[in-house]
Amino acid sequence: MGGQGVEPVNVTPLIDVVMCMIIFFLIVGKLAAEDSGRVKLPPSAVGRGEKDPATVVVTVGPDPGGPVLWGGVPARVSVSGERATDSKDIERLIVEHGRAGLALAGVGGGDMTRVPVVIRADRRLPFSAVEPALAACAALGISKVQYGTERVP
Amino acid sequence: MSGAGGFRPLRRRSAREAAGQHHGPNMTPMVDVVMVILVFFMVSAAFLGPEWLLQGVVPRPAAAGEQSTPRPGQGPKPDASDPLATGMVRFVVELRKSPGEGVLATGAGVRDGTVDSVMDALGEKITGAADQVEVLIRPEPGVPWESVVRVTELAQRLGITRVGPEAARR
Numbered sequence: 001m002g003g004q005g006v007e008p009v010n011v012t013p014l015i016d017v018v019m020c021m022i023i024f025f026l027i028v029g030k031l032a033a034e035d036s037g038r039v040k041l042p043p044s045a046v047g048r049g050e051k052d053p054a055t056v057v058v059t060v061g062p063d064p065g066g067p068v069l070w071g072g073v074p075a076r077v078s079v080s081g082e083r084a085t086d087s088k089d090i091e092r093l094i095v096e097h098g099r100a101g102l103a104l105a106g107v108g109g110g111d112m113t114r115v116p117v118v119i120r121a122d123r124r125l126p127f128s129a130v131e132p133a134l135a136a137c138a139a140l141g142i143s144k145v146q147y148g149t150e151r152v153p
Numbered sequence: 154m155s156g157a158g159g160f161r162p163l164r165r166r167s168a169r170e171a172a173g174q175h176h177g178p179n180m181t182p183m184v185d186v187v188m189v190i191l192v193f194f195m196v197s198a199a200f201l202g203p204e205w206l207l208q209g210v211v212p213r214p215a216a217a218g219e220q221s222t223p224r225p226g227q228g229p230k231p232d233a234s235d236p237l238a239t240g241m242v243r244f245v246v247e248l249r250k251s252p253g254e255g256v257l258a259t260g261a262g263v264r265d266g267t268v269d270s271v272m273d274a275l276g277e278k279i280t281g282a283a284d285q286v287e288v289l290i291r292p293e294p295g296v297p298w299e300s301v302v303r304v305t306e307l308a309q310r311l312g313i314t315r316v317g318p319e320a321a322r323r
Contacts, residue, residue: 012182019189027196042302046309047205060298071294118206121298127248127318128294130301134318138211147302151205 042123044149052116054101056080056094057148058133060121071128090136113141120148209305210317212289241287241315242279246271246304248292256300268300272307283312290318 063076079093098115246260261275308316
């Protein structure tokens with residue numbers, strides 16, 4: 001046996017196991033992220049599917065019994081996964097994430113009005129809870145936003 | 154003894170022979186990995202769900218004390234910084250919570266109707282001129298977000314791209 005030289009190591013089981021672990025952690029990560037902003041989006045038959053890579057996602061979800069009131073309603077507002085505590089905070093986070101996104105995409109030259117914003121708000125929430133997010137966009141001069149909706153036929 | 158002893162090496166040999174007869178690369182690891190990748194994409198697609206992005210416009214916030222109440226069909230305010238004031242015909246769709254369930258919509262000549270009836274009436278009024286029309290949604294604070302999105306969706310179906318809720322009064 002020693003005369004036949006070293007047998008090559010079979011890496012297939014290793015790749016298999018590592019792939020399974022990667023998938024497991026991706027799914028767990030995804031679930032954890034979803035949990036922070038689980039919203040039931042309003043339905044829509046029109047819209048488009050692709051999202052700009054520099055997009056800042058503002059998620060507005062119900063938060064029964066939560067400490068922060070938005071328009072008199074306990075809700076959870078997060079900007080690209082980071083939770084906001086008041087209206088000024090939404091603006092600050094949009095600027096922060098928007099600047100990073102624009103720099104990554106290499107567009108805009110730091111022009112905040114060109115930050116692509118998607119508002120994913122729960123369909124059952126009253127308008128007053130979503131209004132601060134819209135107001136923050138308006139205050140930053142972002143006149144075009146996209147609403148996250150659930151695609152229906 | 155000779156039967157069992159002779160059978161085993163025979164089987165082993167035949168397996169080796171079978172492997173030896175198999176020419177070309179070993180496909181098993183590739184199929185393995187491809188299957189895992191396939192399952193991964195299927196699972197991620199199921200998680201992401203069919204999300205659709207609807208384009209809307211955010212009107213400029215009205216300054217304190219400013220009355221931003223143009224009547225339906227009336228000309229826009231002479232304010233260039235307002236994205237919804239660009240020489241277009243402005244329709245206002247007011248949404249308010251009905252005493253029972255649902256939302257009452259007013260606009261385009263319809264009073265306290267459903268959102269769909271108002272948008273149908275709007276569609277009849279603007280035939281062929283959708284690109285010169287803008288829709289300002291004026292929801293009461295308690296109106297569900299779903300209704301605002303519904304107006305946006307129906308306006309876009311009519312070909313109106315400049316549609317947005319009046320928000321942002323600080």
